[in-house]
Amino acid sequence: MRHTLFAVLALAAPAAFGADLPPDDSVHPVEVVRTGDYSEGVVVDHDGNLYFSHEKIITKVTPDGKAATWTTTGAPNGHKILADGTHLVCDASRHAVLHLDAAGLMLKPAATECDGKPLRGPNDLTLDPAGGFYFTDPGESDEHKRIGTVHYVDPKGVTHLVAGGLAFPNGIVLRPGGKELLVGESKENHILAYPVMAQGKVGKPRVFVKLPEKGEGQIDNQPDGITLDADGNLYVAHYGMRQVQVISPEGKVIRRYAAGNLTTSNVAFAGPKMDELYVTGGTPGALYRLDLGVKGHVILPARASSKGE
Numbered sequence: 001m002r003h004t005l006f007a008v009l010a011l012a013a014p015a016a017f018g019a020d021l022p023p024d025d026s027v028h029p030v031e032v033v034r035t036g037d038y039s040e041g042v043v044v045d046h047d048g049n050l051y052f053s054h055e056k057i058i059t060k061v062t063p064d065g066k067a068a069t070w071t072t073t074g075a076p077n078g079h080k081i082l083a084d085g086t087h088l089v090c091d092a093s094r095h096a097v098l099h100l101d102a103a104g105l106m107l108k109p110a111a112t113e114c115d116g117k118p119l120r121g122p123n124d125l126t127l128d129p130a131g132g133f134y135f136t137d138p139g140e141s142d143e144h145k146r147i148g149t150v151h152y153v154d155p156k157g158v159t160h161l162v163a164g165g166l167a168f169p170n171g172i173v174l175r176p177g178g179k180e181l182l183v184g185e186s187k188e189n190h191i192l193a194y195p196v197m198a199q200g201k202v203g204k205p206r207v208f209v210k211l212p213e214k215g216e217g218q219i220d221n222q223p224d225g226i227t228l229d230a231d232g233n234l235y236v237a238h239y240g241m242r243q244v245q246v247i248s249p250e251g252k253v254i255r256r257y258a259a260g261n262l263t264t265s266n267v268a269f270a271g272p273k274m275d276e277l278y279v280t281g282g283t284p285g286a287l288y289r290l291d292l293g294v295k296g297h298v299i300l301p302a303r304a305s306s307k308g309e
Helices: 002-016
Strands: 030-034 039-044 050-054 057-061 067-072 076-081 087-091 096-100 125-127 133-137 148-153 159-166 169-174 180-185 190-198 206-210 222-228 234-239 243-247 253-258 263-270 276-282 286-291
Touching: 030 057, 039 222, 039 263, 039 286, 050 076, 050 276, 057 076, 076 125, 076 133, 125 169, 133 169, 148 169, 148 180, 159 180, 169 234, 180 222, 190 222, 234 276, 243 263
Parallel strands: 039 076, 169 222, 222 263
Antiparallel strands: 030 286, 039 050, 039 276, 050 057, 057 067, 076 087, 087 096, 125 133, 133 148, 148 159, 169 180, 180 190, 190 206, 222 234, 234 243, 234 263, 243 253, 263 276, 276 286
16 A cells, blocks of 8 residues: 555656646747847836836836836846835946836935945845845856855845855845745856845855756856746746746756747746746847746735825
8 A cells, every 4th residue: 555655646746846837849939029139137017017128228018018218227137126116126337236216217226335345246136025135246257256246135225245156146036935045156057045044144055956058059058037936936047048947846947948039038927917927138139928827926025005095
């Protein structure tokens, strides 16, 4: 009886990994907006508007598909929206995490230095439900110069060093519950998992997944932006491979979806049901949509109530 039960469980287990995800070859990228230049930092706001960066511009795309310039910074990249409708944008050219109002006007930057040292080039960020946020700063780092860092900005606006010694830390996301921080280390082609010991403090990382290497028709293999779905699967924009790869909570590559752009750069769930994955990148340089029918993990905090409500 024990052996029979074990056999049944062994057969059932693999099917649980991404069982609701469509097969690789059934998902085809749909072009939403063509810019012709390298794009990054896609995010959705409380009203369903999408924002994505390219060159110096952040473009806003309304739910009915109308695209227009929202604002111009310098080199906008990772992007998140807060409960009050203001925006946080990583900008390497300004060596800062910018803070913008709902109309795209500059407010006081959210982070410019850490322990008295200026930031090199913030790249991507993720929100902490406790009121702060984590961001990566890969500026000037690579596999030979491991000076990439991860930082935490606490609710009081103070920037703390979380981790260092990294070869281009890139995409970053906090798992629901806040107990694990996932960080893509681009020049090592893997995703690191840091245990979160306390708010803004992490332990020693482990390699969560070593990602596939480039093959025919692909030019590189560097993990860029990352996000999660509601089941805990991780979605990795794999730069140079024209793919979004899906990693199970156990660290297994379970899907490899065509991404549209060869230099795939960032991913975010949006849409009326939060089951559409939006993808940025270059070659050709466009915002694409993957219709997955799988709900994403919501990073956008609930809209703050207006005064008097």
